[in-house]
Amino acid sequence: MRSANRSAASRAVAPLDAAAIQGDFPALADRPYGKPLVYLDSAASTQRPRAVIDALVRHYETVAANVHRGVYDASVRATEAYEGARENVRAFIGAADAREIVFVRGTTEGINLVAQSWGRANVRSGDEIIVTHLEHHSNIVPWQLLCEQTGARLRVAPIDEAGDVVVDAYRDLFGPRTRLVALAHVSNAIGTVNPVADLVTIAHERGVPVLVDGAQAIAHMSVDVRALGADFYAFSGHKIYGPTGIGALYARRELLEAMPPYQGGGDMIASVTFEKTTYNSIPHRFEAGTPHITGAVGLAAALDYVRSLGFSAIAAHEDPLLAYLVASLAAIPGVRLIGTPRRRTSVVSFMIDGVHPHDVGTILDREGIAIRAGHHCSQPLMQFYGVPATNRASLAVYSSREDVDRLVAGVEKVKEVFA
Amino acid sequence: MSEMRELYQEVIIDHHKRPRNFGKLEGANRHSEGYNPLCGDRVTVYLRVEGDRIQEVSFDGSGCAICVASSSVMTETLKGKTLADVEALFGKFHDLVTGPPDETAATEGLGKLAVFGGVREFPVRVKCAILPWHTLQAALRQSDEQVTTEQP
Numbered sequence: 001m002r003s004a005n006r007s008a009a010s011r012a013v014a015p016l017d018a019a020a021i022q023g024d025f026p027a028l029a030d031r032p033y034g035k036p037l038v039y040l041d042s043a044a045s046t047q048r049p050r051a052v053i054d055a056l057v058r059h060y061e062t063v064a065a066n067v068h069r070g071v072y073d074a075s076v077r078a079t080e081a082y083e084g085a086r087e088n089v090r091a092f093i094g095a096a097d098a099r100e101i102v103f104v105r106g107t108t109e110g111i112n113l114v115a116q117s118w119g120r121a122n123v124r125s126g127d128e129i130i131v132t133h134l135e136h137h138s139n140i141v142p143w144q145l146l147c148e149q150t151g152a153r154l155r156v157a158p159i160d161e162a163g164d165v166v167v168d169a170y171r172d173l174f175g176p177r178t179r180l181v182a183l184a185h186v187s188n189a190i191g192t193v194n195p196v197a198d199l200v201t202i203a204h205e206r207g208v209p210v211l212v213d214g215a216q217a218i219a220h221m222s223v224d225v226r227a228l229g230a231d232f233y234a235f236s237g238h239k240i241y242g243p244t245g246i247g248a249l250y251a252r253r254e255l256l257e258a259m260p261p262y263q264g265g266g267d268m269i270a271s272v273t274f275e276k277t278t279y280n281s282i283p284h285r286f287e288a289g290t291p292h293i294t295g296a297v298g299l300a301a302a303l304d305y306v307r308s309l310g311f312s313a314i315a316a317h318e319d320p321l322l323a324y325l326v327a328s329l330a331a332i333p334g335v336r337l338i339g340t341p342r343r344r345t346s347v348v349s350f351m352i353d354g355v356h357p358h359d360v361g362t363i364l365d366r367e368g369i370a371i372r373a374g375h376h377c378s379q380p381l382m383q384f385y386g387v388p389a390t391n392r393a394s395l396a397v398y399s400s401r402e403d404v405d406r407l408v409a410g411v412e413k414v415k416e417v418f419a
Numbered sequence: 420m421s422e423m424r425e426l427y428q429e430v431i432i433d434h435h436k437r438p439r440n441f442g443k444l445e446g447a448n449r450h451s452e453g454y455n456p457l458c459g460d461r462v463t464v465y466l467r468v469e470g471d472r473i474q475e476v477s478f479d480g481s482g483c484a485i486c487v488a489s490s491s492v493m494t495e496t497l498k499g500k501t502l503a504d505v506e507a508l509f510g511k512f513h514d515l516v517t518g519p520p521d522e523t524a525a526t527e528g529l530g531k532l533a534v535f536g537g538v539r540e541f542p543v544r545v546k547c548a549i550l551p552w553h554t555l556q557a558a559l560r561q562s563d564e565q566v567t568t569e570q571p
Contacts, residue, residue: 354436356483358458362541363423375459388459388481417427418435418484 015318016309018400024049024305025398035368038406042395043216043347044372045190046241047304055301056243059294066290068267078293085296086283089248092303093214093233094224100256102249102283103291107215108138110234111182113286114211115142117259118232118251119180121385125151127179129151130208132157132165132194133384134187137377139213143182152179159384163190163339170199174206181210184233185217185228189376189392190339191322191347193217200229209255215239219396220318222311225250237295241396242302246295247284256282263288309397311388318346318395325393332411338390349390352411355418357389363417364410371407425537426544427484430492435484440494443567444477453480453554453566460486460547464494464554471502485538490551492531502559507534509552515539516548 004087024029027047039047054240065074067082083098090098104110121160124127129143133156140154147154155178157170165183181203186193200210209231214223219240225233232255236247251259261268265288268350270278308312322344327337329350338349352360361373372392376380382388393407423499443467444450452463460482467475476497478490497505508529515524516538526533546568554566 358460358483358544358547359427359485362426362544366422374457382459388461413423417423418432 003297016313016397018317018398021309021398022400024051026050026053028398032368032370033366038367038369038403039180040393040395040399040407041370041372042219042396042399043239043392043411044220045238045244046396047398048241048243048298049305050375051305052242052298052301056294056298059297064193068284068295081297082291082293085300088300088303089250092223092307093218093235093248093250094226095250096226097253099282100250100253102251102256102286103296104234104247104249105245105292106236106238106247107213107234108142108236110232110247110252111139111211111213112142113249113262114232114234114251115146117262117286118255119146119259120149121260123150123152123179123343126177127152128155128173128175128177129153129179130155130157130170130173130181130183130203132170132183133159134163134165134184134189134192134194134381135182135378136184136188136213137217137379138215139182139184139211140380153332156380157183159381163187163192163341165192165194165199167195167198167202171202174203174208178203178206178208181208182213183210184213184215185223185233186214186220186345186347187339187341187376187378187381188216188347190341190349190379191216191344191394192339192341193221193343193345196228196230204229209252216347217345219306220314231255237299237302240299240302241305243292243295243298246292246299248299253282256286259286261288261302262286265289267291282362306397314397317397318399320406321395321401322346322348324401325395325407328404328408329393329411330416332408334415335411338385338387347392349392351390352414352418353388355414357391359418360391360411360414363414364407367413369407369408369410426541428534428537430531430534431484431488434488434491437499438487438491440477440491442477442479444475446475447477449558449561451524451554451562451566453550453568455459455482455486455546455550455567455569457569458483458547460550462486462490462551464490464551464553464558466558468502468505468556468559472507473502474499480553482550483544485535485544486518486548486550486568489535489548493536493551493555496530497555505559509556512552513549516545 025047065078067079087098155173211232212230214235218235233250238244268288334353336351357373447465449466462480465477478495520540524536557566
């Protein structure tokens, strides 16, 4: 770890060297169909650097004990590693208190936790929850479930053709029954960066708390939950170079303190009798059962890796590359970009005239190019643009201009097959 | 390019661009809808069956090239066939697209359907090729249930 940090730190002064970064990610050496891999699906899941893999292996090799249980050394060290990861997450997103960080399986579970705990306690029949038209299904369906359970109603903030939330229309949705806003920091399907701080301000002026789905933002920009004003912020480890099955939910302390348990089990209790159970303090009240200890350790290593690169260097690498990707695709005759948001990060959706995205995906796959072809779990957004699916290319720290050039050549090949 | 041509044969590209028997069939006495929600392929098959023979057949819908071309070639093939012929053809077509990729597909008796022999090398696309056939079967059974060939 120390050597990984040192080599990364020496790079951080300049924009990232994509070749050096690629060397940090063993999976990128894959050669599908005998061709060098072009991985342009990091919005679905990022690859993991050696530092994360090593941290996972080291943890499995040395600390096979549960947390918050034993009095023996290995259990104490497991607890230290797990709680150390929590502190790491706190610092990474600028939270005030590590007790505001709940480890979850990922963004989806974080949102469901808020819907079922905070939502069931605070949302009543006739109340309203605002989402945007950009949302991933994981920031729609949990609220629909809550609405079914409570008789509340979902309101949808519209977007314009560019794929930006129409702020005036969003403002107009608020009423006396608005209880919560749930919105994406970054659209997973078209890359829109929502003006979260502005949208939060509008909600807070009306006394409404805001949940931010940070899944697609966390790896690409410095997130400060207090600067954003987010009351809840959820993200997934596997979208920021960490393991699957681990993520974090930030919840402002006053809100979290007042929330009832999400799941029952071990670790979330203070004492249990058959007559009465009292619950543990935050955040443990929300972490029933043995948590994904190793996952948390791996997530902390991933955050350390990103920290060692630095978001200014990441932006200096990714922003021009994104501009190059957008310009390169837009320059191809017969290619149409889906969404042209004012501010975009890491994600581009596009269509090739007369070719279904799944045919595009198949042809690119045989060229060694991995993109996402589908509805991106954003069917309402696909309906807005009148397409069943799109082709989506997405970037990460290891992406390069060569990846973009190979994609462009692949698109030309698709056009040739369908000529 | 040759590998891609095995899947996207000229006949398939042609039927994708100019699907035959496309549109709702007037006078149909059977129809069924197939839908693969993950990829969005959607096809409705219309039939006029008299006795044990398919007199007329058409389809509409939208989807990828494999799905549209498979629907189109299927409708061309079915006209005038008996239900027993259809059953036999479906079995052969199923074997054609799902057989082991390293074995050459048996194409005897398949006629133009043989152009889908390349599909077996692309396992994730089998569901696209086979959707119209399962939809056809549902129409013949007069089933009201929407057909899908995607695993949950």
